[in-house]
Amino acid sequence: MKILVVGSGGREHAIAWRLAQDEEKHEIYCAPGNAGTLDVATNVAIKADDIEALTAWAADEKPDLVVVGPEAPLVAGLVDALEKVGVPAFGPVAAGARMEGSKRFAKEIMDAAGVPTGKAEVFTDAVKAKAALPSYGLPVVIKADGLAAGKGVVVAETAEQAEAAIDDMLVGNKFGAAGAEVLIEEFLHGEECSILAMVDGENAVLLPSSQDHKRVFDGDKGPNTGGMGAYSPAPVVTTDKLPLIKEKVILPVVRELKKRGITYRGILYAGLMVNDENSNPHGPLAKSGSTVNVVEFNARFGDPETEAVLPRLGGSFATALLHAATGCLKDEDVVVNPETAATVIVASGGYPGAYEKGKSISGLSSSVPSPSSIVFHCGTKVEGDEIVTSGGRVLSVTGVGATLREAVDRAYARIAGISFEKMFFRKDIAHRAFERS
Ligand code: AMP
Ligand code: GLY
Numbered sequence: 001m002k003i004l005v006v007g008s009g010g011r012e013h014a015i016a017w018r019l020a021q022d023e024e025k026h027e028i029y030c031a032p033g034n035a036g037t038l039d040v041a042t043n044v045a046i047k048a049d050d051i052e053a054l055t056a057w058a059a060d061e062k063p064d065l066v067v068v069g070p071e072a073p074l075v076a077g078l079v080d081a082l083e084k085v086g087v088p089a090f091g092p093v094a095a096g097a098r099m100e101g102s103k104r105f106a107k108e109i110m111d112a113a114g115v116p117t118g119k120a121e122v123f124t125d126a127v128k129a130k131a132a133l134p135s136y137g138l139p140v141v142i143k144a145d146g147l148a149a150g151k152g153v154v155v156a157e158t159a160e161q162a163e164a165a166i167d168d169m170l171v172g173n174k175f176g177a178a179g180a181e182v183l184i185e186e187f188l189h190g191e192e193c194s195i196l197a198m199v200d201g202e203n204a205v206l207l208p209s210s211q212d213h214k215r216v217f218d219g220d221k222g223p224n225t226g227g228m229g230a231y232s233p234a235p236v237v238t239t240d241k242l243p244l245i246k247e248k249v250i251l252p253v254v255r256e257l258k259k260r261g262i263t264y265r266g267i268l269y270a271g272l273m274v275n276d277e278n279s280n281p282h283g284p285l286a287k288s289g290s291t292v293n294v295v296e297f298n299a300r301f302g303d304p305e306t307e308a309v310l311p312r313l314g315g316s317f318a319t320a321l322l323h324a325a326t327g328c329l330k331d332e333d334v335v336v337n338p339e340t341a342a343t344v345i346v347a348s349g350g351y352p353g354a355y356e357k358g359k360s361i362s363g364l365s366s367s368v369p370s371p372s373s374i375v376f377h378c379g380t381k382v383e384g385d386e387i388v389t390s391g392g393r394v395l396s397v398t399g400v401g402a403t404l405r406e407a408v409d410r411a412y413a414r415i416a417g418i419s420f421e422k423m424f425f426r427k428d429i430a431h432r433a434f435e436r437s
Pocket of ligand 1: 118141150155185186187192296
């Protein structure tokens with residue numbers, strides 16, 4: 001198949017890499033890609049948010065499939081535009097991508113579909129929002145409605161923090177139009193996990209569970225990031241929960257969207273809060289003393305979850321993506337290998353705040369692929385005959401092993417051979433899983 005992957009991060013490198021592992025050989029392109037995608041694809045110099053240029057490329061080149069990585073082009077209607085030129089695309093149309101692009105819309109769909117989630121209200125007026133705060137207790141969660149580059153959620157420990165977040169968004173316009181509506185949401189207790197479901201408009205097949213590490217420092221300390229590591233499977237998602245998540249979370253959303261004329265195809269990513277103590281009252285999924293609530297939906301593969309999940313998939317990945325994109329996905333399209341995988345993000349000093357770019361990276365040896373560890377590039381580019389850093393998250397190093405311990409050790413062993421000035425990474429990826437065992 002001829003396939004275009006849209007995006008330039010570790011997620012897109014992992015998608016292109018996994019396509020290259022299929023038995024059938026594909027012609028893979030990546031727009032714009034990075035220094036790592038060059039190993040498995042031809043980079044096309046078009047930015048991921050340039051809908052017009054991407055659509056023109058697809059109309060000319062007629063790929064069999066376009067796989068869209070990031071949310072911005074989905075929300076901006078890339079898949080709608082590709083549909084118009086007759087190119088199948090893996091990813092929802094803009095109306096479906098609102099599940100990620102508008103937290104208010106996602107809540108509306110969840111409420112209509114009876115999907116378990118925290119109680120929330122929407123406000124445009126700061127005075128009214130603050131008046132509502134006491135009924136939520138503490139901590140309380142304040143969310144900007146729209147896309148705010150992962151920064152639009154404040155978990156407030158005190159009333160002052162909550163009020164300041166409301167003022168920042170509704171009075172100070174901190175996130176512009178994305179923060180013109182604000183949700184106040186009940187704080188959910190428990191352990192988070194990510195479920196990526198492949199959806200074909202009607203049916204869904206769940207990919208293996210995973211868990212992200214959002215805080216920048218060991219012990220889940222410091223500010224939130226785009227994700228500092230992930231592992232799969234996540235033991236918090238016991239196998240008895242998977243069919244329930246499909247029946248009570250994923251499929252009701254797909255059906256509710258369909259009812260509204262929106263055919264959702266692509267990944268529906270559910271960020272879930274699992275509470276094993278059953279202390280949360282909102283729990284239609286309650287089973288064996290645990291509840292599951294939706295924290296958020298995303299309209300795409302997670303990053304870095306994808307770098308931990310895709311190395312575990314067998315079978316033909318291209319066929320699974322194409323079947324989802326064209327409405328004929330089957331359970332057999334998703335083959336899961338029994339191995340475990342762990343991904344550690346190697347970042348630039350200062351991330352998620354300011355950081356320097358252009359640092360030369362040594363020890364990548366990307367031309368020697370090892371079956372037990374893979375170096376995915378997140379923020380890299382070629383400069384002369386060197387590969388240099390070009391982002392905050394630089395590499396996503398995945399270890400694969402029979403046990404989680406083996407997978408984690410292999411990721412760290414691979415990182416030990418890599419260096420660039422001011423690089424850092426978390427040393428405790430998968431700690432929650434180890435604490436359970
Ligand atoms: P979101 O962008 O909605 O995923 O929120 C970012 C992060 O904030 C989540 O991954 C959670 O760690 C946290 N968060 C969001 N909503 C809640 C909630 N209702 N209760 C507890 N934590 C939350
Ligand atoms: N890792 C979180 C996300 O992709 O949104």
